[in-house]
Amino acid sequence: MTEAEVDELERPLEADWSCRVNGSPMGDMPADLYIPPDALEVFLESFEGPLDLLLYLIRRQNLDILSIPIAEITRQYMAYIEVMQALRLELAGEYLVMAALLAEIKSRMLLPRPAGSAEDDEEDPRLALIRQLQEYERFKTAAERIDDIPRLERDVFHAHAARDALAAPPAPAPALDDLIEALVGVLRRASLSAHHQISAEALSVRERMTRILETLEHREFVDFVSLLVVSEGRPGVVVAFLAVLELSKGGMLEWGQGEAFGPIQVRRRMAEVVES
């Protein structure tokens, strides 16, 4: 049973408090416990603890704890505990501790007090308990008031609109490390075959392949030699040459020679269909 349900049940039940319904009293139940046993279980479960129960008993008696015999309160309290046990409710240790405390107070009240000096030292054993009860009651009331304050999503509603039509901010460029890590992941996954797959070609060759393709974008023949940039020195020429070979092998270049011994020309190869 949820707490909410308990709360729901609590109110009608209290209205019936003084009525006897199905009134078969149980065992040693005190004479004023006129609650049907089924409802009693709900009723007792609704107490938040021994202080709550004790507070209820005292308020119900409408008596000053200082002026009533503690014995009476103790008797009633113990009766409730017995009922709880009879109903096989899970009896929290706190209830039993409270019962013990009440019994202790009762016993101390019975002891004759030595006259004179000791009177000031020894406080009335009921005082500490009363302070605790009073303190608890303040917060019990405060809790109810907090619950009464209009609360967001129960009584008060904010107005908002969905953001899903809004464009998300673009992801930042990857860090070099992220890129490397991703590639290492691919290589690792590809395991042995990766050695054949991703060959250790110099990146400069791959880059030059891209640049040559970009240069040849317009599909006009250019002088092959013009692709070999002499100003980059020998390594540059070699890189460009390898790039041209790679592209040719991939079927991406087309060769031509306008005249015998004329300059060797090269252009991007296009499918025949696209032409005309």
Add this chain to the structure above:
Amino acid sequence: MKDREPVTVEARTQELELILEAVLFAASEPVSVKDLLAACSTVESGGPEREELDAALERLAAHYLHRSIELVRSVGGYRFRVRSRFSAQVQAAQPERPPRLSRALLETLAIIAYRQPVTRAEIEDIRGVAVSTQIMRTLTEREWVHVVGHKEVPGRPGLYATTRTFLDDLGLGRLDELPPLDDLRELVDLPSETADAEPPLASRSQEGEEEPPPGS
């Protein structure tokens, strides 16, 4: 004042108003003046000063004067909310109502609110029962309470306090706007006196559960 065409001024004001509207409806929290200014800084003719922003906010509020929502200002900034007279309709549209908070949770919350910073053991002393871990977890997950430190006693227990979210959710600006804690009540009184002593806020019917009729 810069010399702008009247038409341009009108268009600009209208644009500022719409930007504010977009930002306020998109946000899930109150939006600070600083953030509103940042949003408006994207406007072509240059971002507004505080004064112009306030004027645009007023215009926006006026636009919703006869609608079901209102522009409100809270501690954190501005936000739109549904006018309270439509609360019942909003609740009616919700297939499941939010669950009631248990008394145990509310009492724990009240003790933290009024006694903060407070340890779990101190809460348990006041309530006279153990505080379940579930309750502390619920309060923490709702972001109503958090641990603000540790008490320098053996075990260094956490010290709990309420959060800004707690105040926001209750529509309070400051902690001392909570209803004041009652003075200690004498444990002797008549039910009628009891009722008189309580402030009107707590006049809900549930108060009834405290005092059964004396004549039982």
Add this chain to the structure above:
Amino acid sequence: MKDREPVTVEARTQELELILEAVLFAASEPVSVKDLLAACSTVESGGPEREELDAALERLAAHYLHRSIELVRSVGGYRFRVRSRFSAQVQAAQPERPPRLSRALLETLAIIAYRQPVTRAEIEDIRGVAVSTQIMRTLTEREWVHVVGHKEVPGRPGLYATTRTFLDDLGLGRLDELPPLDDLRELVDLPSETADAEPPLASRSQEGEEEPPPGS
């Protein structure tokens, strides 16, 4: 049609519109027609039929025609949303954390960087999984890769290469400032020596069209 005074009808329609407005702004999910009807059932003159609800929704949508938000219908029902043209302003006010680049995207980008010019099929062979069109679109939109030509094989697939922007964003001057593949392979080989015994995961990549380069 029931015989109501015109004024009453007008007032009723207005009230329905406001109720819908309240409910739709309070909700964090689309609100179903059923729930909207439930909210409207509280109206004095009796809850509306579906037809009247639709009319009220239309009125409400019209009211926001020139505002920064719009009433939209989606699968679950109706909801308000901020118009996309205010994306930048909302971002400026409350920056969202940008999404992280996915692993799949990073891998694709890395392969293009090291194997350019390269076709999508070749990337898929190396990764062992299909490359989504979304990834290629994102990479192209960010101007990190572009098509530099077409491979003269059936279908004439595009050849992808990285751009100057890609190098700039990575803070590189030239592509060969990327760590050489051989270094990376060492990284891979060291921990995966035991894994060599395992059957290659990317078995479909073995049909590799690419032969090893002449120089290796």
